[in-house]
Amino acid sequence: MTTMLASDLPLPGIGRGKVRDIYAVGDDRVLLVTTDRISAFDVVMAETIPMKGAVLTQMSAFWFNELEGVVPHHMISADADEIIGAVPALKNHRADIRGRAMLCRRTTVFPIECVIRGYLSGSAWKEYAATATLAREKLPTGLVESAKLEPAIFSPATKAETGHDENITIARMREVVGDEVAYTLENMTRAIYTLGETLARDQGIIIADTKFEFGRDRDGRIILIDEVMTPDSSRFWAVDAYKPGQPQPSFDKQPLRDHLDAERRAGRWNGDAPPPPLPASVVDATSKRYLEAFRRITGADLKM
Numbered sequence: 001m002t003t004m005l006a007s008d009l010p011l012p013g014i015g016r017g018k019v020r021d022i023y024a025v026g027d028d029r030v031l032l033v034t035t036d037r038i039s040a041f042d043v044v045m046a047e048t049i050p051m052k053g054a055v056l057t058q059m060s061a062f063w064f065n066e067l068e069g070v071v072p073h074h075m076i077s078a079d080a081d082e083i084i085g086a087v088p089a090l091k092n093h094r095a096d097i098r099g100r101a102m103l104c105r106r107t108t109v110f111p112i113e114c115v116i117r118g119y120l121s122g123s124a125w126k127e128y129a130a131t132a133t134l135a136r137e138k139l140p141t142g143l144v145e146s147a148k149l150e151p152a153i154f155s156p157a158t159k160a161e162t163g164h165d166e167n168i169t170i171a172r173m174r175e176v177v178g179d180e181v182a183y184t185l186e187n188m189t190r191a192i193y194t195l196g197e198t199l200a201r202d203q204g205i206i207i208a209d210t211k212f213e214f215g216r217d218r219d220g221r222i223i224l225i226d227e228v229m230t231p232d233s234s235r236f237w238a239v240d241a242y243k244p245g246q247p248q249p250s251f252d253k254q255p256l257r258d259h260l261d262a263e264r265r266a267g268r269w270n271g272d273a274p275p276p277p278l279p280a281s282v283v284d285a286t287s288k289r290y291l292e293a294f295r296r297i298t299g300a301d302l303k304m
């Protein structure tokens with residue numbers, strides 16, 4: 001299995017995100033290719049993390065299968081042979097797509113990140129600590145950092161073209177997508193998170209918060225798109241290390257974050273691009289963490 005910084009496939013490219021390369025397949029499908037790029041503190045590293053792209057794609061595929069009958073979704077196939085069967089132009093590129101590509105229904109994407117938080121962490125904790133609110137709505141007082149939130153809180157954000165996503169109120173979300181769509185997206189978000197959080201907890205992983213995207217397909221149906229409940233779109237914590245009242249170590253990126261923090265403290269990095277080079281030990285530890293997250297969530301080793 002070769003590691004990949006960027007893909008170059010004989011299909012029309014329609015976008016390149018921090019982690020994924022997106023290609024059009026005809027006018028009604030997209031091929032999402034998840035590279036092995038990794039970002040931390042909003043900076044994309046120069047190195048790749050072997051197996052990371054395949055972990056993200058196959059974990060999303062696992063969740064789409066679990067969600068069958070719960071919500072409609074965009075996945076057509078994440079199997080290289082099936083994808084080549086459907087898209088013959090890829091037949092000489094099996095190694096580039098194996099494990100990491102997903103053929104999907106193309107949608108018009110709603111410009112909203114549907115964030116749901118089951119635990120109080122990150123930017124939500126920062127806001128709460130300052131004003132006892134989340135997305136400007138009052139929360140109970142006396143909550144500690146990383147506390148469980150019951151019920152989970154739906155806190156949408158706008159999809160920013162550049163820079164940071166901005167948290168918005170549900171009232172603002174209604175203005176952007178309309179009352180009916182806002183209601184549907186929140187309900188779908190809650191249903192998906194409830195299923196995921198429960199399953200993951202039984203496997204020893206807390207999905208503290210996560211983010212979903214939705215789009216409208218050609219038939220006008222609202223469907224779940226993008227990646228689903230991966231370490232890149234979620235905060236994963238180990239159940240057995242959970243201690244409310246403090247920040248929790250990240251299940252997947254902690255070796256990388258610890259290294260970058262040490263580089264910063266040593267004055268070797270100012271926090272902006274370009275990032276410092278990563279030692280092989282950090283790359284290796286991070287790759288192992290992603291594979292372990294996959295094994296825990298799905299209950300099986302990643303088959304490649």
Ligand SMILES: Nc1ncnc2c1ncn2[C@@H]1O[C@H](COP(=O)(O)OP(=O)(O)O)[C@@H](O)[C@H]1O
Nearest residue numbers: 017018019020022074104105106107109225226
């Ligand atoms: N089914 C789909 N139809 C159209 N666009 C999609 C679909 N699934 C995902 N996308 C888009 O593909 C992109 C995925 O690339 P990614 O690297 O995750 O970008 P980002 O850096 O914005 O997170 C996102 O912009 C997402 O909205």
Ligand SMILES: [Mg+2]
Nearest residue numbers: 017019226227
């Ligand atoms: Mg993304």
